[in-house]
């Protein structure tokens with residue numbers, strides 16, 4: 001399969017990147033981050049998460065974020081909605097796209113959303129129906145596609161089964177999450193091959209965390225198979241509250257630098273993106289985990 005000519009980058013920094021921060025981050029900082037990402041040319045930003053504030057306190061200002069952001073033409077601002085309760089509030093806030101999130105690991109599913117995989121699919125079905133009737137598209141996530149913090153190895157067949165269920169339910173795209181970043185390139189390829197037996201490759205996205213420094217290599221491996229949607233987080237911010245020790249997503253700056261070098265279009269202004277990464281990490285007092293961001297800042 002040839003490499004895609006262009007990719008769509010899904011910036012998850014404001015959600016995945018910030019959801020695990022121990023100290024509250026003021027809403028205006030989140031809004032400025034979202035605005036700067038849009039100004040850098042990112043066309044898809046996951047802005048908030050309509051989850052229980054008891055479970056993820058850092059996302060408790062979902063209403064303020066979703067209604068406070070300045071919408072740029074051509075940019076999609078999405079949010080996570082694990083159930084109907086979250087979806088109804090998201091719709092009130094004018095969300096135009098949402099995501100449900102399941103897992104390929106039973107234990108992770110219980111820890112993350114307090115139900116089994118089968119129960120989660122039962123919960124998602126009415127979310128998809130309601131979203132459809134409201135004209136809102138739904139993306140599906142599958143966590144632990146290359147390993148689970150509780151169960152270790154996860155069979156590609158299990159990833160394929162959950163992905164297929166989400167796709168058949170009506171998710172227009174399924175994002176494959178290496179939640180704890182333990183994957184390696186050939187493993188990523190094999191997992192993708194299993195999933196792609198049931199779902200067209202152009203309906204799949206790669207969502208790789210960089211805990212073991214493998215994310216870019218894993219991405220390269222799945223781009224080679226034709227994946228053309230990449231989730232990433234500015235400055236490599238992030239981690240999952242229910243995956244201890246997991247670090248952030250692959251850094252958006254590093255992805256764009258690699259794509260530029262391969263002649264793959266993303267429409268993103270790397271300098272502006274790197275400035276944003278440096279700004280947010282300085283603002284919230286975090287190290288910048290983008291090697292490209294650090295290198296450009298040192299020039």
Ligand SMILES: CC(C)(COP(=O)([O-])OP(=O)([O-])OC[C@H]1O[C@@H](n2cnc3c(N)ncnc32)[C@H](O)[C@@H]1OP(=O)([O-])[O-])[C@@H](O)C(=O)NCCC(=O)NCCSC(=O)C[C@@](C)(O)CC(=O)[O-]
Pocket residue numbers: 016019049050051052053055056082083085086087101112113114141142143144177178179207209239240241242
């Ligand atoms: C799913 C639930 C809500 C089930 O939580 P539950 O406790 O089983 O649900 P419940 O229906 O029994 O409700 C319990 C309480 O939560 C409230 N509640 C219920 N739903 C909502 C809602 N939507 N928004 C706001 N509040 C809500 C509800 O009103 C009630 O409030 P109380 O009566 O106790 O005051 C909970 O487990 C939860 O919020 N989990 C969040 C998990 C999460 O956000 N994890 C991080 C995101 S996933 C991720 O990062 C992975 C990903 C996507 O990036 C891909 C990858 O890298 O692998």
